[in-house]
Amino acid sequence: MTAAPKQPLWGVPADLEARRARRGGAPVGQIADLPPFEAGAVNCLRLWSDGPQGQVVVWNDFAGGLGATRARKILEAFEQLTDLCVTQGRRPLMRHSVGCACLGADEACFANLIATSVEGEREDTLLLASLIVPPAMAPLLASLAAQFGLGLRRLCHKAVADLTSAPAPTLH
Secondary structure, eight states, X not given: OOOOOOOOTTOOOTTHHHHHHHGGGSEEEEGGGSOHHHHHHHHXXXXXXXXXXXXXXXXXXXXXXXXXXXXXXXXXXXXHHHHHHHHHOSSOOOOOOTTOOEEEHHHHXXXXXXXXXXXXXXXXXXXXXXXXXOGGGHHHHHHHHHHHHHHHHHHHHHHHHHHHHSOOOOOO
């Protein structure tokens, strides 16, 4: 009788590499549970990553709310941010589809990266950035996150101000 090869008690799934690649997509919450600013960051990531049609939606929102010149600067930073995540990322940044109500683990990290960068929490921003890209690239990612985040925050504040300043509808 020959002994079976020893395997760890927890086993190794046959699709281990595929599971690792999807790890960041695991749902950790709901988009609706995020503050509007962070939900906006996730929605921008989803739309932008979908390609030209989604990028037009993002452009129109920013240009309509902040003007073409500001939107261009903000979205240049966002394009560099997403490009850095893709080209220098530790692994592919997983995301859910545009209409999905779930919040993925990578999306939650991205939202926190944007939020901490805007709040001036440099150490936390660098830590979150180093989860996405190698540590040597983290300062650049943090800087781009702050540039984009400040523009997104400005857009969110403007949208809230526009909603609260709208005249009440006339009933009679």
